Amino acid sequence: MYMTPENSSSNLVYKLANLPNKPGTYLFKNNSGKIIYIGKASNLKKRISSYFVNKSSSNKKIIELKSKINDFEIIITESEQEALLLENSLIKKNKPFYNVRLKDDKSYPYIKVNLNESYPRVYITRKNSDDGARYFGPYASASSIRKTLNLLNKLFPYRSCTKVIDGNDEKPCLEFHIKRCIAPCTGNATKKEYMKLIDEVISFLEGKTKNIKTRIKKEMHDASKDLNFEKAALIRDRIKAIEKIEQKQKVVGIKKENIDVIGMSIKENFACLEIFFIRNGNMVGHKNYIMEGTKNEEEDILISRFIENFYSENLSIPKSIVCSVIPVNYKFIIEWLSSKSKSKISIKIPKRGKKNNLVKMANENAKENLKQLNSKINTNEKLISQGLRELQEELGLPNLPKRIECFDISHLQGSNVVASMSVFQNGQPMKSQYRKFKIKDNKIGNDDYASMKEVIKRRLTRIIEKGKKDFSFSKIPDLILIDGGKGQLSAVMEVILNLGVRDIAIASIAKKEERIFLPDFSESITLPEKSQGLFLLQKCRDEAHRFAVTYHRNIRANSVFKSPLDHILGIGPNKKKTLLNKFGSINSIKNSTLEEISQTKGINKNLAIRIKESL
Template identity: 55%
Template sequence: MPAEPRTFSTRLAAVPLKPGVYIHRDSEGKVLYVGKSASLRNRLRSYFGSKNNLDAKTTELVSRIADFEFIVTESEQEALLLENSLIKKHKPRFNVRLKDDKTYPYIKVDLAEEFPRVYVTRRTANDGARYFGPFASAGSVRKTLDLLKRLFPYRSCTKAITGTDDRPCLEFHIKRCVAPCTGYASKLDYSKVIDQVLMFLEGNTKEVVTELETAMLEASNQLEFERAGALRDRLKAIERVYEGQKVVGLGRENLDVIGAAYGGEEAWVEIFFVRQGNLIGRDHFTMSGTRDETGNEILARFIEQFYTSASHVPRRILVPESINRVATINQWLESRRDGPVEITIPQRGPKRRLLKMVSENAEQGLEQLKLKWISDSTRMESAMSELQEQLNLPTLPKRIECYDISHIQGTNTVASMSVFQEGKPLSSDYRRFKIKSHDRNDDFASMKEVLTRRFKRLKNAREGGEENASFAASPDLVLIDGGKGQLSSAVEAMLYLGLQDIQLASIAKREEEIFLPDAAEPVIMPRNSQGLFLLQRARDEAHRFAITFHRNLRGKSSVKSALDNVPGIGPKRRKMLIRTFGSVKGIREASEDQIAASPGMTEKTARQLKEHL
């Protein structure tokens, strides 16, 4: 049970004067705030002493605290890492944090492969691969990949490379791949391409240029004019990319330049990447929970969170103002880089000019963000008001839940729940369901089952049971993807649970008609209606979420069935085979010798597998 605040004084006296992380929770056990300190006792006491020294945000936080806990660490650096991990996990509303910091994309160069691939991933692991990022969006990482593909002819396929294919694919003919699949490029030749990719991503373009110039000269001396011409074209392409990107006065410095603009609930942080004096890229991030926070704290939080997962820490980081906890952060960055790091505020010269440009970009970004907030909030308010009027709802539909069923001829029947909060998707509250009913071809029965399961948990929450926050929230409108039949199933579920206060509607796909439980005729909303558009978005999100889940289950089922009942192939070997060859198709195309040489396989099991497939 949560502790009463009046009992905190006794507990606080027992908190150690050691570094660590503390967690504040509300009366429902939800994490409100995660913090760190060199002295846990002193920091925790500061929350529950005099209220006069607290800002508005901290005062509101303290008013909600029902309990706290703490974790002692060996050092402040260890506390910093643990704090960032817990913030990322719980996303507390009172913390300053990178917005939507769930799975930022990275570029992965998989060096564990014999012929490494270069691709986008949202998961990093200590697997011997090289990771570059994080990038703020999928769009920015795709642009970088497109550039890499134009400059370096590495493979983009997932097939097993044997070197014995009859002919190369189109990528080879347009000079986007050296075709190791046919044996045109040896393992050594291909590894040189990957080395150049790595150097380029690290910003070492001069080394790439030097290596290409040497290779071009060698090819020319050996009268390999076609190869020399291809290398010349790559050199010119790299030079074109870097024309105008030289930052005057920076020599060959490697540094990151960070600018921030803040005001209100969110901040905009702009970061430019300079490698060997070249501006090789830029990105921007939004941070939430910044109300009443200073620039010193916002910058410190960004650096802590960005470089926790960043693939590279540069020698120097430029910032527009001093940051909080600079000594601790500097020491932590140096341990990550395994070398010296300087966090500096340039006062004059080219670095100051560059920082000014980055800061101006941050100001522009925040201004655009504010204009978007105003536009979005006005439009969403209009959409919700329109729905309240058209559907005769007692309150504004601030929380809309939409449900969809997905299956193919009754196989792997699943359902999804999308959630829109004040007109915007709340993806953290999305949920998926596997249908358990015997007759999975019956969409009506499936819908009734899902709604019964979901709203039984809401009923339990109303009666004081501990519940997942997503299921404990009461929707202002439940939208069903379907017609009158599916809506009837929803009505039956609510009657069964005694939850007649839940507002229901369904949306039919063809004519976009809105059906209500007690209405004889459907509601027809104008095609350009913001309210209809909001319902369509909720419906489309639920459909997308259900289809994705169904595909995943179907994919797992097909892999399982194709590799089932093969003597000697259990779950572990099945997993290793898919990891090695990419798919069942890849396994079929591989030779018996290749399968036998893959991890965990023997000649006998390889032969049995080929016979089975």
């Protein structure tokens, strides 16, 4: 018998009884329909039913989750591996409260050697796909990868241009003259010579520097024999650069192995995972990741979630992964990683020796990073709390301004007028709740007061209507902040009085002087320059301004590509392109005869008449 939550319906019992014995992804929802947890399963019926059977659990998080489940959805997939990819995608999109989340789950930078090109390029990418190219990474940051590429290009002067190489260019570019390209574009280097250079780039990125050093040392000696001391000095500097990198990368006791070492530290609702990338016995990089929502989670579940998240976007999987705990779904993860990398992968806990020391070192790094994070969080929380209290006191607010909504207007000489709303909850930006507005009244032009009145009226009307279907509009702000001075505030107060909304605090902040205006006060308020309250208002204002300006630029850019032809029935993108290619401009089309227009490919006489009438 299924033990379902008290507030669930008979529909849930029916859905549980009719679950398929197939792999897939499931989405648990609470009584307001919000997704609170997303999971995957090799057998949906067994996995979902396990949450509802009469079985006690010692995991507080599971107990709490089970009490909140009111409904669920399922998505059937072909395999558990496909379900894993879908699960990761849905978690990133929906950010459910009860899922463990990687805070830094953006795409990581890689070095790509594009072997699909006749003369391969070497460049940064965040897309790691199985396309025949070679990928190296991930790297800790774009800045670290740029430093590596800068050195690579000095050591191995490969091309950085995007042109098609045929060897027939008359002159090489500047890169050739500053020793950063061997100019295959002019035929200065043959394709064979260029590919030899690319092979060395790949060897270097794989950590195989011994043969490279041997070869270029010979080149240095040959240059010295030929009395070409300038070339010999240049090669000597390249050797020193390689040796410097080798010293940084050296890991004592690990010989010619490719390993990822994962360390972990957990405290309350956060976990830090440190990963060392060891390639060919060299430490080529490291990175730490923060996981959020880890309270009451077991270590084997967290390591499993991390491995699934990290390697779902990473094709550069070493044959060996070492860590301090085996993931909960070990067998599936091994099969998935092996299938993904097309070679057998192992996950082990080293009990002794150098690898054990590396895991301890990774754990220690994770612990230290988590300590710093907690210190930063505690400091930020104190500063935010101080700022909120300052605002309540200085602005005379009835409550702490936990939710602040800031509004700004953007336009260019009265054209394409738009507005924005930034949202800060407990001192933090809630970017998913930001909103943008197009000013509907075309007669407003560059009247900022009228624009702000329209936007605030639309916002407050949504509050009166309980937000309709927009979650961000259903929330009532503790403070509405206007980007502007006393004039904007007075204009907005007219709207507030007309709508009869009296229980929402409102203020405006003027640029430059950073003066704050309040209703019914003739004098402005000036907060101390280092006030945390002022800093919070400035952040809200700056975010609203940034969001409005970005939206306005996008609209303006799109309007540039609009044409009078767009509004003519029967004219689509292809016919518009054909007409403009033939006549060159709208004016030329306007001045052409019906016969000339109707002779255009795809344009009959009736359509030509319509075009002439419209223009």
